[in-house]
Amino acid sequence: MNLLVTGGVGFIGTNFVKYVMSHRPNWSVTVLDKLTYAGRRENLAEYEGSSRYKFVEGDICDPVIVRAAMAGCDGVVNFAAETHVDRSIDDPASFVRTDVEGVRVLLEEFKLDNSRKIFLQISTDEVYGSVETGRSGEGDPLDPRSPYSASKAGGELLAMSYFTTFGTPVIVTRASNNYGPHQYPEKLIPLFITNAFEGERLPLYGDGGNMRDWLFVTDHCSALVAALEKGTPGRIYNIGDGQELTNKQVTFAILEATGADTSLVRFVEDRLGHDRRYAVNVSRASEELGWKPQTNFESGIALTVDWYRDNSSWWQSIKSGEFRDYYKRMYSTRLENSERIQ
Numbered sequence: 112m113n114l115l116v117t118g119g120v121g122f123i124g125t126n127f128v129k130y131v132m133s134h135r136p137n138w139s140v141t142v143l144d145k146l147t148y149a150g151r152r153e154n155l156a157e158y159e160g161s162s163r164y165k166f167v168e169g170d171i172c173d174p175v176i177v178r179a180a181m182a183g184c185d186g187v188v189n190f191a192a193e194t195h196v197d198r199s200i201d202d203p204a205s206f207v208r209t210d211v212e213g214v215r216v217l218l219e220e221f222k223l224d225n226s227r228k229i230f231l232q233i234s235t236d237e238v239y240g241s242v243e244t245g246r247s248g249e250g251d252p253l254d255p256r257s258p259y260s261a262s263k264a265g266g267e268l269l270a271m272s273y274f275t276t277f278g279t280p281v282i283v284t285r286a287s288n289n290y291g292p293h294q295y296p297e298k299l300i301p302l303f304i305t306n307a308f309e310g311e312r313l314p315l316y317g318d319g320g321n322m323r324d325w326l327f328v329t330d331h332c333s334a335l336v337a338a339l340e341k342g343t344p345g346r347i348y349n350i351g352d353g354q355e356l357t358n359k360q361v362t363f364a365i366l367e368a369t370g371a372d373t374s375l376v377r378f379v380e381d382r383l384g385h386d387r388r389y390a391v392n393v394s395r396a397s398e399e400l401g402w403k404p405q406t407n408f409e410s411g412i413a414l415t416v417d418w419y420r421d422n423s424s425w426w427q428s429i430k431s432g433e434f435r436d437y438y439k440r441m442y443s444t445r446l447e448n449s450e451r452i453q
């Protein structure tokens with residue numbers, strides 16, 4: 112396949128391109144990325160100059176750039192998005208723009224060429240909203256509760272409407288929380304690992320009892336390749352690992368792996384509208400795609416901590432830039448009013 116990978120130098124995009132370059136030697140990749148605060152071209156520097164890799168800097172909302180980047184591609188994997196729930200509470204407009212309008216621009220260009228094979232829209236388990244018990248199945252109603260998840264729901268619904276209306280070969284995947292190398296340190300796991308290395312406090316929202324289903328990023332990437340190769344257009348596939356942990360449990364795993372002290376942990380004011388729990392049923396991906404995750408949380412978190420330990424210049428350059436103002440804005444008052452763990 113000749114893939115257009117949008118958002119290809121963000122966290123999951125980077126890991127996906129690396130996975131494809133090493134596991135599918137006959138495939139080539141064009142990355143289209145706007146290089147927002149979350150995108151880093153140097154993540155894929157090792158492929159610059161390869162005949163199988165091309166990088167295009169640009170916005171998925173720009174039809175001219177999208178046309179040029181998609182030329183010659185028979186598959187699209189759309190990772191490009193604004194992705195951080197806390198930032199979506201601060202600035203919903205950029206989320207609606209990229210996560211909905213950007214998807215429309217990509218779909219419009221894609222449908223001009225009937226020979227194109229597959230449009231893979233990367234969505235999220237957050238579209239189901241908070242599930243107190245049980246696991247969400249692909250047919251369950253959507254109940255997105257943050258500007259981020261509402262925009263992602265809009266993007267995937269639009270993509271599916273192109274399948275129904277125009278016959279565009281769309282597949283949607285809804286993954287649970289990913290972790291692993293190259294994740295921007297605004298998200299829970301890389302923020303807490305890097306704060307622990309720096310001796311900074313670890314700001315746990317609310318009572319630390321919110322639950323997430325943690326998926327090692329390489330397992331997500333193998334599921335996406337399986338969806339491209341074996342998925343049925345018009346289908347939605349949940350992707351998750353069933354490794355459900357409270358944020359407090361994740362925090363203690365990080366303290367143990369980094370050797371940092373419990374005294375760094377602080378309970379801080381909660382996220383607005385904070386979803387208590389996400390959990391997905393992945394039997395469809397397992398039965399129809401033959402996919403199974405390979406990495407348990409214990410080994411995944413050890414690999415991740417090692418990566419951040421070995422690549423401190425990667426995250427230190429981020430944390431000394433734009434991130435500093437962001438962190439101050441989001442956390443300084445919260446940390447002033449925080450409580451230590453008992």
Ligand code: NAD
Nearest residue numbers: 118120121122123145146147149150170171191192288289
């Ligand atoms: P990320 O924030 O690390 O990366 C996003 C990438 O998209 C960046 O490289 C950024 O520069 C690029 N981008 C943003 N706006 C763009 C635009 N208008 N045009 C072109 N490029 C643009 O995100 P991530 O965590 O790698 O997530 C990738 C995708 O996976 C997203 O669609 C997200 O909703 C979805 N997802 C993420 C997770 C997770 O746990 N991280 C779980 C499920 C689904």
Ligand code: DAU
Nearest residue numbers: 194195196235236237287288297298299314315316321358
């Ligand atoms: O479920 C999939 C989603 O997972 C993706 O679609 C999103 O793009 C991705 O950001 C992620 O969303 P979350 O909001 O679950 O991830 P985050 O890492 O921001 O937070 C994980 C949990 O940790 C959540 O319950 C909030 C909590 N948290 C987060 C931060 C940043 C804290 O307690 N303290 C923090 O400082």
